[in-house]
Amino acid sequence: MKIGLLQMDIIFGQPEKNRQKVKTHLENFVRDEYDFIVLPELWTTGYDLTRLDEISEKDARHSISFIQDLAKEYNVNIIGGSVANQKEDGVYNTLFVVNRSGVLIHQYSKLHLFKLMDEHLYLSAGTDSPSFRLEGVQFGGFICYDIRFPEWIRKPVLDGAEAIVVVAEWPEARIDHWITLLRARAIENQSFVIACNRVGSDPNNAFGGNSLIIDPWGEIISQGSLNEEMVTASIDIDRVKNIRSKIPVFDDRKPTYYS
Numbered sequence: 001m002k003i004g005l006l007q008m009d010i011i012f013g014q015p016e017k018n019r020q021k022v023k024t025h026l027e028n029f030v031r032d033e034y035d036f037i038v039l040p041e042l043w044t045t046g047y048d049l050t051r052l053d054e055i056s057e058k059d060a061r062h063s064i065s066f067i068q069d070l071a072k073e074y075n076v077n078i079i080g081g082s083v084a085n086q087k088e089d090g091v092y093n094t095l096f097v098v099n100r101s102g103v104l105i106h107q108y109s110k111l112h113l114f115k116l117m118d119e120h121l122y123l124s125a126g127t128d129s130p131s132f133r134l135e136g137v138q139f140g141g142f143i144c145y146d147i148r149f150p151e152w153i154r155k156p157v158l159d160g161a162e163a164i165v166v167v168a169e170w171p172e173a174r175i176d177h178w179i180t181l182l183r184a185r186a187i188e189n190q191s192f193v194i195a196c197n198r199v200g201s202d203p204n205n206a207f208g209g210n211s212l213i214i215d216p217w218g219e220i221i222s223q224g225s226l227n228e229e230m231v232t233a234s235i236d237i238d239r240v241k242n243i244r245s246k247i248p249v250f251d252d253r254k255p256t257y258y259s
């Protein structure tokens with residue numbers, strides 16, 4: 001299973017320019033025949049939250065159909081990062097997943113809003129399940145700040161997830177937390193972690209790249225730099241079974257004592 005994390009810089013508040021950027025990157029990289037491409041959090045708008053009324057999309061329609069076309073054209077599954085998704089009752093930060101045939105198979109709106117970046121003032125928290133299944137693999141899909149809540153990441157894993165996908169705009173100032181938390185989520189859940197962060201900066205933050213593909217033993221298989229690039233790795237999902245049989249954490253849990 002070949003994965004590509006599109007660790008891009010995001011042009012602040014310019015959805016059309018960002019879509020063009022993604023298109024160009026895919027044109028340049030598709031020859032490598034990926035199975036999964038992952039985009040970062042809020043990749044159309046960045047954190048231009050004060051202008052969301054103007055630049056967010058009704059039901060994320062435009063970006064979803066854009067990703068659907070790319071998925072079909074390049075025969076690749078796309079975890080379409082997240083986009084600012086305008087609904088009747090507010091704007092959500094929504095991750096969506098499109099399969100190779102261009103079918104939208106999953107949506108998840110960020111549950112934990114990050115006050116330090118003003119999300120609670122402009123965005124609404126979602127209530128969706130993070131679980132989805134694609135190409136015979138069970139996934140949990142999360143957005144940035146969510147990784148600080150291990151009990152939330154655990155949920156899809158208890159439902160059978162073997163890989164955890166994360167899309168993010170994580171600042172460079174806390175990049176040690178990003179790496180440490182993601183390695184911990186991989187080790188404690190004995191799952192692959194596939195995490196795409198952005199690079200570059202906006203008026204408030206410089207972002208830390210370091211997109212990561214981590215195996216279920218916690219080893220980093222591939223790590224991004226601070227530059228715009230495609231971070232890639234091929235993973236063998238059977239490694240999950242192998243690690244889980246070596247240290248049977250899931251058999252040894254004592255959930256009756258945990259609440």
Ligand SMILES: NC(=O)CCC(=O)C(=O)O
Binds near residue numbers: 041143145168171174
């Ligand atoms: N976009 C986010 O959710 C950022 C989360 C973050 O920076 C953190 O430290 O947590």
